Amino acid sequence: MSEQKNIQTLKSLSIDHDSPVPLHLQVEKILRDMINDPEYQNGKFLPKEVDLSKRLGISRNTIRQATNRLVQEKLLIRKKGVGTKVAKKQVETKLSNWVSFSQEMHAQGIDFRNYEIKVSQIKADTDISEQLEVKEGHELFKLERLRGLDNGPFVYFISYFHPRIGITGNEDFERHLYDILEHEYHTIPVLSREQISAILANKFLAVKLGVPVNSAILQRKRVVYDPGNRPIEYNIGYYRADQFTYSIDIKR
Amino acid sequence: MSEQKNIQTLKSLSIDHDSPVPLHLQVEKILRDMINDPEYQNGKFLPKEVDLSKRLGISRNTIRQATNRLVQEKLLIRKKGVGTKVAKKQVETKLSNWVSFSQEMHAQGIDFRNYEIKVSQIKADTDISEQLEVKEGHELFKLERLRGLDNGPFVYFISYFHPRIGITGNEDFERHLYDILEHEYHTIPVLSREQISAILANKFLAVKLGVPVNSAILQRKRVVYDPGNRPIEYNIGYYRADQFTYSIDIKR
């Protein structure tokens, strides 16, 4: 009965022994299909090698030739004495990595809250003027957000927007920030230049984030640029270090 | 005559059939040595598979198991009907923001010092075993380095190396680490998976880095992977936050 089910599942056990396509590639294809099957994504073990071998009429060695690659790609996880199953998706870091924070969270299915949102108009100080490449004293918008999960806030964001963008201060900042930028202002961020360091919580941050003074805080400053290398936003984030780790993949 | 030469070249045809290290890994090691040989780098074909098989007393299948990976890493080029040779080295890739730390510094013309270097052999704990994908308790090398500028150390590094690499502990760790890995071990890092967070200095770190206890410390954990997605090194760095900021460009 479970046997029948399995055979059913293997819809494309259509191995063509006469095809010029090597068998191991055909097997790989079939396995990739299986990997997409929700049943296997949910942790069910793949048919064991000997079974696959029998069912497909292909030697176990050839089966392994195919699975080897998939294991290397970290799509499958094999465990000696146990079995083979589909690897949990590496959610985050993939594309996300650098999308806006709320999108990051959203993509991971984490429910996200704004505890405070405040918009104000300020004059650029030295730091801001350097980062956003505007003259000191230039008027621009400052957005402050205290954000976190149900159990409380864990990050305090300050954003400054380049005047060129034309932020009015009346935007709905409950929406994803980069959504607003892309769709309302046709401003597409393509580069994020980040500086990360560690500081101790001062009184202000301690209160906002609900931690003792002098707790460890992860500070991320970043300037986001458009395709013409013009700065869009200067963003400073203060993260509770006990609740947040900054993850990133760097390829070369 | 040419036969004799070849046998000479294969200095380490020391296959140990009783070793717990799988034969295909031993073969891989030998091949990496061959890749180092200038003769082969100049385009000479490697011994053909059947010969290798005979000489090492190992089946051709197992030889291929090893070469497969090296081909995947683009260190070897196999051509059906022709032979196998060492691939031309890729041009020194853009030493973008992720080369090793000393290289980074070096490129910026900053003079760099090692205050302490210590190598030891340890057993993998849970964390290490997860990060490096080895079994808990497995023996491997731990490298500790206290590094900084003339005015004192500002980072404490701990590195763990995957046993597969074959670190002996006798390397000259004054050299750039990734130089050693690439040129001595033909292990090319292509991906760095990093986790950055903030902590407070404990007694140990405070002494090493010359800061008060409970100072802000930037902690970077990273696992560096080879082209086959196998972990090479697990590295933990503790930076004086008052002297170091982590900078990175993220493009999309």
Add this chain to the structure above:
DNA sequence: TATGTTCTTTTGTTCAGACATTATACAAAC
């Protein structure tokens, strides 16, 4: 209760051999 001990299941490693496919060189045919 805790701790070994043994058995079973499943992947990991290795082997020896067969035949396919591709590239090359050389010879034969046009």
Add this chain to the structure above:
DNA sequence: GTTTGTATAATGTCTGAACAAAAGAACATA
């Protein structure tokens, strides 16, 4: 001379089989 076969050499694919090693379960023992 150019093309076309043919032999040879090398890697590519595939098989069937055996045993090793790890994980887990069931069981026994202290």
